[in-house]
Amino acid sequence: MDRDELRKNLDEGEPWGTGPFLALSWLAFVVLAVFLGLVFYLSSPRLFEISHILGYGVGGAFALTVLVLGGGLLLITLTSITGWDLLYPHGRIQITMRVLPPIVYLIGTSVFRLNKDKLRESFIAVSNALFYAQARKGRFSAKRLLILLPHCIQWHECPWKITWSIENCRKCGKCPLASLVDLHGHDGVYVYVATGGTVARRVVWESRPTMILAVACPRDLAEGIVDVYPIPAAGILLKRPNGPCFDTQLDLDKVYDFLRQFRPDVYEKMVASEEKFARQTGREPFNVPGK
Numbered sequence: 001m002d003r004d005e006l007r008k009n010l011d012e013g014e015p016w017g018t019g020p021f022l023a024l025s026w027l028a029f030v031v032l033a034v035f036l037g038l039v040f041y042l043s044s045p046r047l048f049e050i051s052h053i054l055g056y057g058v059g060g061a062f063a064l065t066v067l068v069l070g071g072g073l074l075l076i077t078l079t080s081i082t083g084w085d086l087l088y089p090h091g092r093i094q095i096t097m098r099v100l101p102p103i104v105y106l107i108g109t110s111v112f113r114l115n116k117d118k119l120r121e122s123f124i125a126v127s128n129a130l131f132y133a134q135a136r137k138g139r140f141s142a143k144r145l146l147i148l149l150p151h152c153i154q155w156h157e158c159p160w161k162i163t164w165s166i167e168n169c170r171k172c173g174k175c176p177l178a179s180l181v182d183l184h185g186h187d188g189v190y191v192y193v194a195t196g197g198t199v200a201r202r203v204v205w206e207s208r209p210t211m212i213l214a215v216a217c218p219r220d221l222a223e224g225i226v227d228v229y230p231i232p233a234a235g236i237l238l239k240r241p242n243g244p245c246f247d248t249q250l251d252l253d254k255v256y257d258f259l260r261q262f263r264p265d266v267y268e269k270m271v272a273s274e275e276k277f278a279r280q281t282g283r284e285p286f287n288v289p290g291k
C-alpha cells in the first residue's frame with residue numbers, strides 16, 4: 001500500500017464523537033443483564049432446592065452487578081451528554097471505563113464490522129467529556145502537568161535527538177515541537193516525546209504528574225488513557241496527513257486552549273513566546289484561542 005492509499009485509509013472524515021461508544025456500551029450492558037437473568041432463571045430451581053440462602057444470595061449478587069454497572073453507565077452517559085459532573089462521588093474516571101472498551105471493541109468490530117480506530121476515537125471522546133466535566137468542577141489539579149507527544153511528530157529528517165530531552169530541539173519550525181519546546185520546565189509543566197508505550201509509562205512514572213495531556217493516534221491514546229488511570233488524562237488526536245507514524249501533525253490551537261483552561265499562567269507566557277517566534281521566523285503566529 002503506498003502512502004496516498006494509507007493516507008486515504010486514515011482520513012475517514014471527522015473523528016467519531018461519544019455516540020457510538022455509548023450506544024455499544026448500553027448494548028453490551030443489556031446483553032450482560034439478559035445473560036445473567038437467563039442464567040439465574042435456569043439455575044434458580046436447583047439453587048433454591050439446595051438452600052434458600054444460596055438462591056437468594058446468587059440472585060442478589062447478579063442483581064447487584066447489574067445495578068452497579070447500569071448505575072455507572074448511566075452516570076457516564078449523562079455526564080458525557082450534559083457536560084455536568086454527575087460522577088461524584090462515584091469516583092474519577094470509573095472502573096467502568098476500564099472494563100468497557102474491550103467489550104465495546106469486540107461487539108463493534110465482530111457484530112457490526114465497525115472500524116476499531118473509529119471506536120477508539122469514540123472512546124476518547126467519552127473519556128475527554130468525563131475529564132472536562134470533572135476538571136471544570138475543580139476536581140483535578142494541573143500543578144504538575146505532563147504533555148506527552150509521539151516521536152512521529154518530529155520532522156523525519158531532523159538530526160536532533162529530542163526523546164527524553166526536548167530541549168535539544170533547535171526550533172527550526174519544521175515540526176510542531178518548535179512551538180512546544182518552551183513549555184518544558186515552565187512551573188511544573190513537562191513536555192516529553194515518547195517513542196512507544198513503554199517509554200511513555202516510564203515518563204509518567206518518573207514525572208509523577210497530577211494531570212496529563214496526551215497526543216497520539218487513536219490506538220495509543222485509547223490504551224494510554226486506560227493505562228495511566230487514575231491520573232486524569234485528556235487526549236488530543238494526531239493528524240496524519242502523510243500516513244501513519246510519519247511527519248504527523250498536531251492541532252496546536254487545542255494545546256493552547258487546554259493551557260488557557262488549566263494553566264493560564266503558562267498560557268500567557270506561551271502566547272508571548274509564540275508571537276516572538278513568529279516575528280523571528282517571519283511566519284504567522286498560530287491561531288491562539290482567546291486572543
Ligand code: SF4
Binds near residue numbers: 170175176
Ligand atoms: S522544530 Fe525542533 S524537532 Fe522539529 S525539526 Fe526543527 S529542530 Fe527538529
